[in-house]
Amino acid sequence: MKVSLTQLQRVFVAIIYLIVLIILFTIIDGNYNELLWKTSNDKRIWFFSGALLIILGKYVAEPFFSKPTDAITNSAAIIITLLTINDKEKFVFYEIILVISLLVLFFSLTTIFLKSFSGETIDKINKFSYDFSTKIGNSSFLFSLIYVPAIYSYFIKTDNPDIAGFVVLLAFWICIVFFDVIGKFVELFAVLFKKKEINEEELGQAIGCENPMLYQVEIDYLKHKSTNTTIGDLVTIENQKLSKSIGLIINKKQLLNKLWLEIYLLTDENETILKLPQNHRLQYDNVKTTLKSLNTVNKVKSIESFPQNLRDKVLASSLYSQKEEFVGYIEKGSNINQIVFQHLGDNKISEGGIVYTTIYGEETLYQLIDGQTREEPLEYKDGYGYEVAYARKLGYYNDEKNELNTRKWMPKIYTPVFLFENEAIQEEKLIDIAEMAIGRLPETSLKIPIMDYNSLVTHNTAILGILGIGKSRLTFELLKKLIYNSLVKIICIDVTNQYEKELSSYFEESNIVVDIEAAERLDLKNNNLTGVRDNPQTWGNEALYKVKLDKCISDFYGNDDARILILNPDWHNVSIAGSNFNITHKNDLSVAQKTRIISERAFKYSYEQGETMEAKCLLVYEEAHSLIPEWNSVANDGDKTAVNGTAKVILQGRKYGLGSLVITQRTANISKSILNQCNTIFALRVFDDTGKQFLENYIGSDYSNTLPTLEERHAIAVGKALKLKQPVIIQLNDMKYHIIENEEQEISNHEEE
Template structure:
């Protein structure tokens, strides 16, 4: 019992007598038959559409020897178009024929759409009929369909099990906000570096807030300049904040001194930011701070520079495309409710949030990068229009992402492998969420390992004795 194809070419004249058994005059291989019905070579039948399918998600029963896994792509021929679906889940079932039960595997696949102009997935508007065959194609996509013109965007990743490329639009990522999420070691930093390089290639001013110290090494070929207060200024602000916290009741005198110091820093900051944004030579700056243990000081100084960028952008509407990169975003735009922050710190976080919310109107986009999604302000995350999500396991993060992805895609997130992620939004040339994979590059791995080793040296040197 099963579903099959009528593979022979028959005419009505072939049948003369009811019930007659006819020998086939032609002999064709499975490969030849599959090539004909799939419309392409090197295809294998993955399965057939079964009940319970919808426009956005199909269910198909696997053929006995079909091999698919999470993230694999399959396609169906619908209205003359090759419509792609991506496996996001699976389940087993059983059909009973009296005393002879039959086990089956049902794959669940989310629609990617038809691949248009070798650049983007366009949603297909209808459901495939029952028993429609789904195929896998084990070939190099680009060699079969031609080279892809780079003007479509920059390569974000490829669909697993295929060489189908998926592209991103940096203009949409800058005009709106983008979030790169994922646990440590999943590959989000490498993706962020690619986004930054692409933004710079499009003459976008990039202001990167990085307290890890990694970006200045990894992006040194982009010739960054460095903005931020001097160590003396940072120490002075740190001290004045401490005075406010430990002063007498009300700390009136200490608060006045702090306000005067902030006003002085604000004026200097505006001049530095304006010089950078109006420069025709410098397009990339990294915001650095001397080592400060006071998180309130860190947030205060960050707010100074982000406010200066917003003030400039407001006065010079759309004169420059500006991308603000927030690495370790949970330390810069934290979820302040219930975090033990005092009123002043909550006000600063709220101010940074307002900058994020208003930035789009003035050509200022945000790139948020974090491994602790649960601790980032949800007000700001909810303003992101593009999400690139690597593996996460905490339920708070997954709960938030149910507002972004389908339940099937959310169930995939904890199981994503290294360099795998789900991409969705205005910055991705695909109408639906899509699982992508980036190729492992041993050169990047070697450079990253060397940098981490180098960054550990100062601490080791300080701990060493003079004899050592």
């Protein structure tokens, strides 16, 4: 049984044992100088093996464990000692001890040699070699292996047996290996001398135990007027005879004349509650200790008062080492998808924030999505108000793949919850995140990248949010990442003229083509004809418009440098006959009708290129509620037909590499048949009930309820392109990391949109 001694104390004990050994050698063997230093005297081997046992095995070199290098030293010393024996036949078990020592040497060298290699078979061999060399090669075992046979060989197996000497030396060995009498005496004296220096402050008594890990303690101000406690203080609870569990104050509840503390017990890596050893706890007690009742709670004044091994365990315990990040513990009502915890401590939390707890010992991330205030009655009219937080499970973050992976099941009730990485992130890291990802988990450096650019296009994407919240900035960043990470051509249908003004801050001018050429638009306007009364084909210029679009799109695809084509339907003067018979006037095409024609011409070009699994063309619908409105928001039947035509293009475009990006601030007024085809969603702040109800189908009611309070530059993201298996609130990148020149530009006039 090992005792808890400091390094200085272990050296002191070793010296005492060596003195005793020398005295025994002198008494038993007589002439000290002649026998000890006479090289032909085999009998002296018991003295040196005993000395090495004391110095190496118990106190100085290997007091706790042996390494393979220690085993090499030990086995080599034994082998050399055995080889120097003159009368080998007289030494019992000579061959066995020599073989064991050689095996230890062999397996120790094998362990060191194999540590640079890997493989299932090698790992098994390495594990066996390590276990054999460190356990059998332990100095206490090896030197005992030579000490005991030596005293037997030279005190019993002789012509004149010295039974008394053998018994004394065997008893000396037993005292060292099994009982460590001197070590225990030294520790006891150390405890007695330190008694006045190390003590505890009594706080009160535990009055409740919610579970084996969580205690409630009552402090009576009438008895403890000077008590000063803070959250994070260490305490001990005497809940068993001669045993004190170690805990941490995690919460305080104020009553009129009392204070209630919540104490969470600390555990080691095996989830075993940390306790003061029975022999060490005596230093905390005075003469009145025997009169104390069970469940007495004491404040630990200094962790330095603990034994070294226990102090290390306290410092390594997850709750103590992360007490600054502690925010609560799992409460009832938690399930596989969501945890509930009472918000404790001084850490500020907010919706979208990331916390973590453990499931079967594995760290699991959760995202805060909601909170409630509650009140708990205490005693008489005393009450306690507190916050309860709700967090959705995200899983664990794979650093190699930069993605969130599922973690199955749920944490145990009362498991501690910690805040994740709540600190400022360096500018260099933010630049790296902006380059590699579309955003990050809020207030962390965990990237959320676009994982599948093909799906971003072919499976359609939507960006939803109110005016001025940053939809266009997110759009421009997505387009930039698409251009740098794919060969997709992008056609932007924009009636706001914003793209023409701002895209030059994100892309080279050679990458951008602005609309049909001016001369072609003028020709389109000049050929907006008035035809004959009974021939609709002679009225307007729709057919010519399609020809102009075909040429524009064909030229755009033929230009290798050009990646973005901006089309503004408001610049296109297009009309058709006002009726099919007895025609008297022309009708100008609406924006929705021209959007359909543009979409169909883009589809026609993609169709002619043939089927493909690769994304080839992205149609961007800016202000989509105007371009593809819901049926109850259209002004005429022509717009209904147009929206249906556009929806058909989006539905059929996937197998030809054609997809869409839909941006809108009014979810209620956009065609749901088109919006329902968007697999990837970025939802920014939304207020209208229709938008919230629609998004609820994608992200669930808990996340949709957070939409009205989302911060700027935050979005709820989900979908195939991100490979997110559940919705996640992400913190979007700052625009300054994506504009070509990082300086103030005209773009500031459009701060958010």
